[in-house]
Amino acid sequence: MTRQRLTAALVTASAAVTTGVLYGSPVELRPHPQGSVALFPPGEVVFYAVRARRMRVFVFRTLQHDEPLSSELPGISPRARLLLQTGTVGRARRLEELLVYLNRQGRLPTALSDGFYVRLHALLSGRLPRAKILRRLLEQEHEAAHAQTSA
Numbered sequence: 728m729t730r731q732r733l734t735a736a737l738v739t740a741s742a743a744v745t746t747g748v749l750y751g752s753p754v755e756l757r758p759h760p761q762g763s764v765a766l767f768p769p770g771e772v773v774f775y776a777v778r779a780r781r782m783r784v785f786v787f788r789t790l791q792h793d794e795p796l797s798s799e800l801p802g803i804s805p806r807a808r809l810l811l812q813t814g815t816v817g818r819a820r821r822l823e824e825l826l827v828y829l830n831r832q833g834r835l836p837t838a839l840s841d842g843f844y845v846r847l848h849a850l851l852s853g854r855l856p857r858a859k860i861l862r863r864l865l866e867q868e869h870e871a872a873h874a875q876t877s878a
Contacts, residue, residue, distance in 0.1 A: 737802040738763045748775055777801055781816075783812060784812070787810055790805075828861065842871075
């Protein structure tokens with residue numbers, strides 16, 4: 728029997744660096760000398776914020792095994808599949824708004840495909856998405872998922 732590999736995310740607050748989970752469903756929280764560690768199962772999408780000199784949010788999917796393109800992320804162990812990263816407070820705020828919107832729509836970020844996050848990253852890197860564009864992205868995601876289950 729294969730043992731499930733958990734991904735650890737450090738949750739801490741100090742004068743220099745603050746880290747925290749904006750979204751994710753940890754299976755366990757453990758104490759750590761610098762704060763606590765949230766443990767996530769494979770396949771979970773996590774929104775993880777790092778506030779130091781600037782605000783960054785990493786959106787990643789946890790893995791059962793390392794992949795050739797898996798990424799080392801600050802405060803995360805082991806490596807994960809990076810789906811998108813923001814580097815400004817404004818874009819981080821847009822991701823928080825996305826979480827609120829998904830919650831209102833009854834959609835789980837973990838259920839969205841990696842391709843959805845790649846497209847979202849492209850939008851965040853350019854002009855910030857309006858609600859209409861976000862709705863269209865979610866419609867495309869729903870159509871793609873429906874086509875896969877119908878096939």
